[in-house]
Amino acid sequence: MKFTRKANAQWKGSGKEGKGTLTSASKVLDKTPYSFHTRFEDGEKGTNPEELIGAAHAGCFTMQLSFLLNEENFTATTLDVDATVTFEDGAVTKITLNLEGDVPNIDAEQFQQIAHKAKEVCPISKLLDTNIELKVTLTNS
Structure with missing residues (x-):
């Protein structure tokens, strides 16, 4: 069995102050936010x-x-x-x-x-x- 899956990451701004979104082809992730804060700190809604x-x-x-x-x-x-x-x-x-x-x-x-x-x-x-x-x-x- 062989198949492929696709996802997209979009980032705007600097590493620390910037923000991004993640979208999967299935749309389970649909412009889901991620940022420095969601990755390295707690409290902000989003993923990492x-x-x-x-x-x-x-x-x-x-x-x-x-x-x-x-x-x-x-x-x-x-x-x-x-x-x-x-x-x-x-x-x-x-x-x-x-x-x-x-x-x-x-x-x-x-x-x-x-x-x-x-x-x-x-x-x-x-x-x-x-x-x-x-x-x-x-x-x-």
Whole structure:
């Protein structure tokens, strides 16, 4: 399978005082604001590249995990992943994926193994040149 996706970034002004917008072809992002303040400070409404990387990584990882679980005849009731992107000294130095899963009839060790495989084969994991830490919790109800 081969496909392409497209997004646009527009920036106006200086690095610190300027502002920009992000738009995705799907229009999920539609002139979504971003700026120095939304990236390096808190309080202003808008997004930032690190937040978007976290969302992309969490989304890709959960979908990959779901496919791998299905291959082993499991179907998750819920997979909930928080992605924390750490930015230090001009670089993304770590991403922590905190997974909480409710998967009927699976034991914790097998869930751990499949989750770690998903982290390794997830296309976004493979794209990123940083330390990726995975924390796994099985919460079967």
